[in-house]
Amino acid sequence: KQEVTQIPAALSVPEGENLVLNCSFTDSAIYNLQWFRQDPGKGLTSLLLIQSSQREQTSGRLNASLDKSSGRSTLYIAASQPGDSATYLCAALAGGTSYGKLTFGQGTILTVHP
């Protein structure tokens, strides 16, 4: 059974800092790994998707990396802004015999204060 863990559970930083959110998964037979953002009371917005054959993806100030062998992904946010405050969730999409099953971590609550 795939288990996805996110560390830290919550993070508070001053504006302008670079920060790293961590995601680990127990089963390396994944199809892809996705990072999402969720604002309070809202749905999920896709940020980055890394295929199992890729090592990283970048979008603006966001960079996500994937190391399947160690079961880890990181989301790097450069020059954080108060508008980045949200919950960040990672999700591993299973390959192999569980193909298509998506497992989420519990999320990291990020607060960026001015």
Add this chain to the structure above:
Amino acid sequence: NAGVTQTPKFRILKIGQSMTLQCTQDMNHNYMYWYRQDPGMGLKLIYYSVGAGITDKGEVPNGYNVSRSTTEDFPLRLELAAPSQTSVYFCASSYLLGKDLTGELFFGEGSRLTVL
């Protein structure tokens, strides 16, 4: 494009009542999912479907039923609602077929259900 549409957005049920959460997508996606999210928690998979006529259980299927008679629709049925089913429910879809597709997931806006 409408994407993934869920209805209703809010609902209050009494214990023992039944209801159906509707989900429809217009992207011709083969995979569809139902998740629930409890306060301060991540998303837990209830059921998913790999295509019309095929469904499978996720982590927390008890108390729920699903059907997938068409590619577009994936309704979630709650029978005999219980307070433990108070949650926010998310429907999602993606297109997965072989290794050449990204499998990006698209979410609906959620349905907030309260059972009293």
